[in-house]
Amino acid sequence: MKIPNTLRSYVNGQGEVSVQGATAGAALQDMLAQFPAFRPHLCKQDGSLRSFVNLYLGRSNIRDLQGLDTPLNSDDILNLVPAIAGG
Amino acid sequence: MLLELSRAEILRYSRHLLIPEVGLDGQRKLKSASVLVVGTGGLGSPVALYLAAAGVGHIGLVDYDVLEESNLQRQIIHGTSRVGTLKVESARARLLDLNPSIQVEVFNEPFTSANAMRIAEPFDFIVDGTDNFATRYLINDLCVLSGKPDIYGAIYRFDGQASVFFAQQGPCYRCLFPEPPPPGMVPSCADAGVLGILPGTIGTIQATETIKLILGIGSSLVGRLLLYNALDMSFEYVKLKKNPACKVCGPHPEITGLIDYFEFCGVPGLDHPEPATAAEWNISALQLAERLKRGDKIHLIDVREPHELAISHIDGAQNMPLGMLAAHLGELDSAQEIVLFCKSGTRSARALELLLSAGFRKVKNLQGGINSWALEVDQSMPLY
Secondary structure, three states: OEOOHHHHHHHOOOOEOOOOOOEHHHHHHHHHHHOHHHHHHHEOOOOOEOOOEEEEEOOEEHHHOOHHHOEOOOOOOEEEEEOOOEO | OOOOOOHHHHHHOHHHHOOOOOHHHHHHHHHHOEEEEEOOOOOHHHHHHHHHHHOOOEEEEEOOOEOOHHHOOOOOOOOHHHOOOEHHHHHHHHHHHHOOOOEEEEEOOOOOOOOHHHHHOOOOEEEEOOOOHHHHHHHHHHHHHHOOOEEEEEEEEOEEEEEEEOOOOOOOHHHHOOOOOOOOOOOOHHHHOEOOOHHHHHHHHHHHHHHHHHHOOOOOOEOEEEEEEOOOOEEEEEEOOOOOOOOOOOOOOOOOOOOOHHHHHOOOOOOOOOOOOOHHHEEOHHHHHHHHHOOOOEEEEEOOOHHHHHOOOOOOOEEOOHHHHHHHHHHOOOOOEEEEEOOOOHHHHHHHHHHHHOOOOOEEEEOOHHHHHHHHOOOOOOOO
């Protein structure tokens, strides 16, 4: 999973985190298990992603696929795309 | 009805006229076009410069800031001789020097729900060169409601994003991000820093998209979000789709007029740019210096990033970056008095909230951060 600059402080500054899971949701949970302090910033109480961040599989938003149930292959790259505001 | 070009203009734009995709008709489209650039900072600078150079006939500029020296590392429309003057006036002078034949209209006022419709009304295209979420949502909603394209760009340190949000043809900004991040979660350039050339890259892409839209050529970024990483020198695209539940451009919109965007983003309005920290939790640089001088036992915690310590530091302070603070709360003694500080007081205000919510009571925030210490206590210390 690729981590953008804005969110790297929650994953010890890493640009990429190796995650495991058969679905996008499972991969997300694996990442949050590795960095539990990230959870409240990234997810709502019900476990869904907060509205200022999108999870992409390749060029597609998982929201336009099967959401957190989107199946993954072993070499897939997930990309977190957050809102940024600098100008 | 397109405006005609003068003899001098034909000579000036000859390199455009040679391109079949532009040609005489394209240049007349540019001359007849009107573009509002909101923000004359890092993004607005290259946008406005290239639009003026290209011969866009009517350019509007919105900003209410005064030019500061620390702007010049990236805001290339301005110059050192104009520090202390209004940004819109500095920008207008530069644009008219570059191209005296265009019309530059300036709005020295914050862009808000109260004036946005009036300011934007005569313009066909709106370029988002702002630096905050509240104005970005305002520009999006304004463009959806008035049927205009929002030529979007945003930056953070080494990362940039660009797109064209045009609800008549594709998704809007709210389709992608229905709500902003919690206040303070995504730091501003003033707090986090930004690579000076980054807005040059993204702003130039915004100007390119604007010119393509005016000319009606090529494939625009409608329906695509460009993700740029300067460190990797990578450009990636992701697909954007209309969100059927979008509150402003969806089939059943809840937002049918401009709203209070400060409230929506959970941030203080323009009258209160700093986080509202109650006075009882604040300490001034002079008060802190006095108390340290008389030997009071105070645990000074510097919540800046480690690399900022090389710029300035206060002797005896412990460095504990804001992002690490939550994990180290257990190491702090709530019985001892704590003073938190950062560069200018924004990050330490968040640290204060964290400590207060964890039950700490003998804790204060150094108002104005280490920069106020450099102004009031130790003038040999650099400001940044």
